Amino acid sequence: MTTWLVVLPVLLPLLAGGVSLTLARRASAQRVLTAAVLTVVLADAVTLLLHVDRDGTAVVAAGGWRPPLGIALVADLTAALLLTVAVLVALAVLVFAVGQGTAGDSSETAVPFHPAYLLLVGGIGLAFLSGDLFNLFVAFEVMLASSYVLITLNAGEARVQAGMTYVMTSLTSSLLFLTAIALVYGATGTVSFAELADRTADLPGGVRTALASFLLVVFGIKAAVVPLHFWLPDSYPTAPAPITAVFAALLTKVGVYAMVRTQTLLFPRDDVWWLLVWAAVATMLVGILGAIAQDNVNRLLSFTLVSHIGFMLFGLALSDAAGLGGTLLYIVHHIVVQASLFLVTGLVVARTGTSALHRMEGEEGEGGGSPVVAVLFMLPALSLAGLPPFSGFIAKFALLRAAAADGGAAAWLLSGAALVTSLLTLYAMVRVWRAVSAPAARDAEPVGHGARTLTVGAAAGMVAAGLAIAVLAGPLARVAERAAADLNRPETYRHAVTASEEPG
Amino acid sequence: MTMALVVGGLFATGVYLMLQRSLMRTLLGLILLGHGTNLLLLVSGGAPGDPPVVPEGASGDGDRFADPLPQAMALTAIVITFGITTFLLALAYRSWRLAGHDEVRDDIEDRRIGTVGERADAEPAALPPDDPAPDVPAPEDPAPDGGPR
Numbered sequence: 271m272t273t274w275l276v277v278l279p280v281l282l283p284l285l286a287g288g289v290s291l292t293l294a295r296r297a298s299a300q301r302v303l304t305a306a307v308l309t310v311v312l313a314d315a316v317t318l319l320l321h322v323d324r325d326g327t328a329v330v331a332a333g334g335w336r337p338p339l340g341i342a343l344v345a346d347l348t349a350a351l352l353l354t355v356a357v358l359v360a361l362a363v364l365v366f367a368v369g370q371g372t373a374g375d376s377s378e379t380a381v382p383f384h385p386a387y388l389l390l391v392g393g394i395g396l397a398f399l400s401g402d403l404f405n406l407f408v409a410f411e412v413m414l415a416s417s418y419v420l421i422t423l424n425a426g427e428a429r430v431q432a433g434m435t436y437v438m439t440s441l442t443s444s445l446l447f448l449t450a451i452a453l454v455y456g457a458t459g460t461v462s463f464a465e466l467a468d469r470t471a472d473l474p475g476g477v478r479t480a481l482a483s484f485l486l487v488v489f490g491i492k493a494a495v496v497p498l499h500f501w502l503p504d505s506y507p508t509a510p511a512p513i514t515a516v517f518a519a520l521l522t523k524v525g526v527y528a529m530v531r532t533q534t535l536l537f538p539r540d541d542v543w544w545l546l547v548w549a550a551v552a553t554m555l556v557g558i559l560g561a562i563a564q565d566n567v568n569r570l571l572s573f574t575l576v577s578h579i580g581f582m583l584f585g586l587a588l589s590d591a592a593g594l595g596g597t598l599l600y601i602v603h604h605i606v607v608q609a610s611l612f613l614v615t616g617l618v619v620a621r622t623g624t625s626a627l628h629r630m631e632g633e634e635g636e637g638g639g640s641p642v643v644a645v646l647f648m649l650p651a652l653s654l655a656g657l658p659p660f661s662g663f664i665a666k667f668a669l670l671r672a673a674a675a676d677g678g679a680a681a682w683l684l685s686g687a688a689l690v691t692s693l694l695t696l697y698a699m700v701r702v703w704r705a706v707s708a709p710a711a712r713d714a715e716p717v718g719h720g721a722r723t724l725t726v727g728a729a730a731g732m733v734a735a736g737l738a739i740a741v742l743a744g745p746l747a748r749v750a751e752r753a754a755a756d757l758n759r760p761e762t763y764r765h766a767v768t769a770s771e772e773p774g
Numbered sequence: 775m776t777m778a779l780v781v782g783g784l785f786a787t788g789v790y791l792m793l794q795r796s797l798m799r800t801l802l803g804l805i806l807l808g809h810g811t812n813l814l815l816l817v818s819g820g821a822p823g824d825p826p827v828v829p830e831g832a833s834g835d836g837d838r839f840a841d842p843l844p845q846a847m848a849l850t851a852i853v854i855t856f857g858i859t860t861f862l863l864a865l866a867y868r869s870w871r872l873a874g875h876d877e878v879r880d881d882i883e884d885r886r887i888g889t890v891g892e893r894a895d896a897e898p899a900a901l902p903p904d905d906p907a908p909d910v911p912a913p914e915d916p917a918p919d920g921g922p923r
Binding site: 404407408411415418419422425426427430431433434437438441442444445448449451452453455456459461504563564565566569 | 792797800804807808811812814815817818819841843844847850851854855857858861862865866868869872873883884886887890
C-alpha cells in the first residue's frame, strides 16, 4: 500500500506520457487523460501527506535493491507537502491551458503539450521523492527536458532565442551537477542521501566546504539565486502564459528544495551561514529593483520571482528549525501565489493584446476592464507583498519570527532586507495593478464563452487556494514546523532509510 | 594524472567555447564539457583497466575489479547529454532557418530598459515613451543579411 502511494506520483505521469503520445490524433482523449492522471496523482499526494504525517517517513527501495546499492524513493513530510502543492498547481494550470488554447483542440501545440506536461509532472514528483543524489540528477533532467519542449512550443524567433538561452544554462548547470556528483562519489563512495549524511561528517573541513559550495552553485543556478539569475527573466516571459506560470511556480522551487535537502542533510550546520545570508539579501534586493525597472508585465513578475527566492534562502541561512519551517511555508505560499499572478496576467494580456505596461493602461473612463479579473489580481498581489491576512503575511511572519528568535547580526540584516523588499514588492504590484484594473479596450481576439469560463475558473481556483492557505495557516504551520524539525535532525532521515533495509 | 589533465583540458576548452557568440561553438563547448564530466565520473570509480563485473569462479584475481556504479552513472549521463544535444542542434537549426544567422543576440528588452535612462537624460519630457522604443528593432524584424536558403 505504502509502496504504491510513494511510487504512483512518479510512475503514473511517466507511463501516461507515453500513452498520451500514441493518442496524438485524438485531442480530447489526450486532454481527458492528462486531467485524469493529474487528479489521481493529486489524490495520491494528499493521501501520502496524511500517511507520512501519521506514520512517519515512507521509504521504497525501487526494484528490491536495498538503499546503499539501489535507488530509494523517500517520502518524508517535506517532500509530501511540497508534492501535494505542486500537483495542485499543475492541475489548475492544465485547466487554464486547455481553456486558453495552448492545450486546446484548436491549436497545433496541443499534441506535444500533453506528453511533455505529464513528463514534467513526473520529473517534479521524482525530484521531490528521490533518495539519492544521482537520482535527483535524473529527475532534474526529466523535468528540464520536458520544459525545453514546453518553452519552445510553436517557436517563433523570439522564443527560439529565449529557448536557446534557457537550454544552454540548464544544461551547463546539469553538467556542473554531474561534476559535483563525481566529486562527491570520489570523496565518499556513495550517492545515497542517507549514507552521505553519515560519511560527509568524516570528511576534512576543506573538502566538505568545497562540496557544499559546489552543490550550492549548482542549485543556485536552477533556483535563479542572484548572481546566477540572469537567464530567468530572459527566458520565462516568452513562453505562453500557462507554461510560464507552471515554470515560475514549480521549477525554481524544485531547485530550492534540492538546496534545502542537500544542505540540511549532507552538510548540517549549527550557526548562521554568512555566504547564504549575503546571497539571500542580494537576491531579494536585486530581484525587486530589477522588477521595478521593467515595463513588460511578465518580466516584472519574473523579477519578483527571483526576488522572492531570496526569502526562501532566508530561512535556510538561519540554519535552525524555525527558519526552515518559515522557508517551507514560504515555498508553499509562493508556489500558489506566483502561479495565480501569472495566470491572471495571462488573462489580461489575452484581453489587451500587449504585455507592455504603458500600453496596457487605458485612458480614464475607457472601461475595458473586468472587475472580476481586477479582484483576482489584487488578492495574490497583496499576498505576495505580505499584507495581512493573506498567506504571504503568514509565511513572512514565520521567517521574521525565526530571525527575531535568532537575534544575531545576520538575522537583523535579513529581516531588514526582507521588509524593504516587501515594501518594494507592493510598489511593483501597484504599478501592474493600475494597468490591470483599467486596461485599454483593444480589439483582442474574441474568446469563446466556455474557454473564458475555464481560464477565469482556473485562475480563480488558484486564488482561492492561496486564500485557503491563509485560512488553514494554523495546521499548515504545524506541519511545516514538524517537517522542518525533521529536516534539522538528519538522523531521522537516516534511520528511516536504513530501517527499511531490514526485511519486513 | 593524465586523466586529470585531460579532464581539466576538456573543461577549459568547453567553457572557452561556450563564451563565444556563435551558437554552434557554444554547442561544441557544451559537448566537450559533457565529455569532461563523463571522464571525471569514470575516474571517480578508480583506476582504469579492471573489469567492472567479475563472474563467479572466474580465473584471476577476484579482488581486483572496477567500481561499476560510476560506470552506470556515466552511461546514464551520456544518454541524457546526447539526447539534449540533439534537441539543441534542432533548435539551432530552427534559429538559423528563422533568423538567417546563428548568433546569440542581445536581449531586446534588456537593451530597451538600458537606454531608458539615457533617453530620459537627453529629453526629460519623453518618459514614458508612447510607442515602444523606435530605435530598437522589433523582435519580428528579419535579419538583413542572409536569410533561409
